[in-house]
Amino acid sequence: MKKFALAILLLSQMAAAIPLLTPKETYNSFTCKKKITELEKNWGAVGEWKGHVTVEGTMGLLKRTNKFAHWIVVEESNGIETATLMNPGNAQKVVFDKKCKGTLNLYAHNQFSNQKGVNDTKLLKELMNNQKGIIGLWSPGMQHSASAISRIEKVAKDLKLPVLWVMDPFASDKVAKDFLKSRKIASVEVRKNSSLELFYRDSTMHYPAFFVYKNGEIKGNVFPGLMGESQYRDTITTQLGK
């Protein structure tokens, strides 16, 4: 049955339209926003809401917290509003009823099954072991990744910064190995992105891309697209100076 469902899912296409709301409009559309605000405080929310389209195609919201790899996701689906604290261990999902009374549901993850990838534990270890550094995102599906690897490594060497290379989670290991071999790139291992922190930071939108980190914290937003060596140097230096 599951195979049947998978086959159908792969064939399926559909269209469903919703109005595009700004994050503020989306927030204001929630009936239970007072309760959501309380949860935000309890969960240590930081910064502004960002828009997010749910699996069902409705508008939702994302906000980071003061804990590594802990993100708040607020959604409305089938008329039911929910606020979820996503973290590597579990999802704490509060489901609101019509009177905004919340019920907490816990969903356990099993992140550690993917030992070959870069999960949040490995990522945090990297961030804690180095005062500052670079997280490089690459894909064998993007030709410019090879140039980015070469340029970022050169700049990192000059600036004495470590680089953690994280691969497109949707790319095939075999294609990735062929890509690295054909371009004689020995310094990069095939390690797929399986970090919640990186996913919610839009790390899968474009390759190559990079983040910088300092004192155990990723600084700012992702930098997508190939740059020249000098712009890599300027951007990395500027970000680390903040």
Added chain:
Amino acid sequence: MKNTIRFSMLLAVSLNALAQDVPAECNLRKEPLLNDVSLRGRTPDYFFKPIWRTGPSDTRDEMSVIIEGANYTMNMRDGSTRQIPGPYDGVPTPDGQFIVIPTMNFLDRNGVSMGSQMINENEEGRLDGVYHSLGVLNTVPGPAGSKQVTYRGITDTSTGGSNLMYKEYTFKISGEGTKTLLSTSGEPKELCSNLGTSIKTPILSKNGKLLSAYSNTTGTTIIYEVVQVGGRSECRVKKDMGFATSKMEFSPDDNKVVFSMNSLPTTPSAVNWYAQPPQDSHNMNVFTYDFGTNDLTRISNQTSGNAYYPSFDSDGRSVVWMSQQVDDNGDENYSVRRSRVSDGRSMDFVDFSKVRGCDLTSPNVVKLMALGKLWESVCSQNDTKMSASALGTMSLAMTPENCRNLVNNNWENFKQSTGMAEEYIGADLGNNGGFTDEDSAKYMQMFTALSKADVLTTCTGGAATPTPSTAAPDEVAAEVAAPAAPATGASPTVSSCVGCHDGSGEAPAIPFDKPAELAPFKKQMLLQVMTGNMPRMMNLSPQQREDLIGYLRSIPDPKDQKKEDDE
């Protein structure tokens, strides 16, 4: 959530995909995919652009793709490929005349091959950089079918230390299609000089006057207007999407954009959504955004693998994208898919999350739910139960003929089957659906009272073009006689209004079944529909909305009606 996705899948399922032992009436409408061209086991790069047609007589259907480190054109009809110059990024111009490879080398699209020469080979002041895109600024017709076309090309020249740059190129294209570079705007100039290096992965719109890009400052994708201020190019925010997307392509009229973005479920339900992508449900899907209507529309609905790197076709009515499928062994296969943006049937999606003030225990919703449950009972091959929204919208996924056959052949057995009542309410209509015990009791009472004729009234086929009925005369009579059925001659879309406006719920009662009494509601209904506020239970295609507005306009004005009554 999972079940709603499953409904989406059902809506789109291919007729032949159902197992052989399932009755023919279970078959749903064909999915709106226009093409699904396999890349025959090859792994593409993430570059992928349709080569637009040069005019109505141009019947070519080709894509510009990168496969295993080289540029190709691919025939969308048979999947055959032809290698062309360059290792990457063969960007077609919006008028289909050129394929432009880095560093702004123009290749004549006609007969392009590995031996093709660059038309601007001797150009001075090259526009270097990556992520180039082009718009058509101006086309001036000349004698004997010739024309002069001016293109604006942009690149991200961060490789040289600055940011976005642009340059303009004027070509003469003869009536026979011969192309000559007449002039350029000279040395490259800075684009969006007010934004510095904060924007990345830019794409120019087809008329060269808009730009989509990711802003590192906001962490979102923004659409800018490109303007000239004091002789400098500046970019002003037209629309901040509020979230990050993939690179964003424009439609031919620049009124829409298409992009892909992540789906990140928050209920993993025993799957490990981010640890083993893309086998799990964390994946990317294709969306369009319409500046005019502010509608965000999901075009693809893959829940495994990805749908990404989309572009519009030259007619602006369809979208092509790359589809990645992953089999049980984790092996990947890729294909190029094409779907209409505004397919009348594919748009028949009832988004229950937007239904406010609609009582799920209203008679028509109960009927729709019953039909859904009947389909699930007879036809579904899946282990999990369908959600309320899936059940309630099954009629939209069925042809009227199959719907009638399903009801006529199975309703009585279904209704009499043991345990049917418990099955009917199900978990999805319980806590998850926000049902109280009182709701459930009312619901069951109404369900138990349903007759076959009642359920047959749901077989309208949503907003689809009506097909000739093959039902027996007495069944047709039953449909027409059913009290809640929309009046003959009404817009088929009106059927979706009945469920909420029959007076049993919070929505105001409107007598859709009595067209003669609709006049007092005309103005308000038109206002609601024309402003897009209604109908809430379905997302209409432009044609459907036009039909519905036409129908509402055809209702006599209250004053006219008074006159008629007086006469």
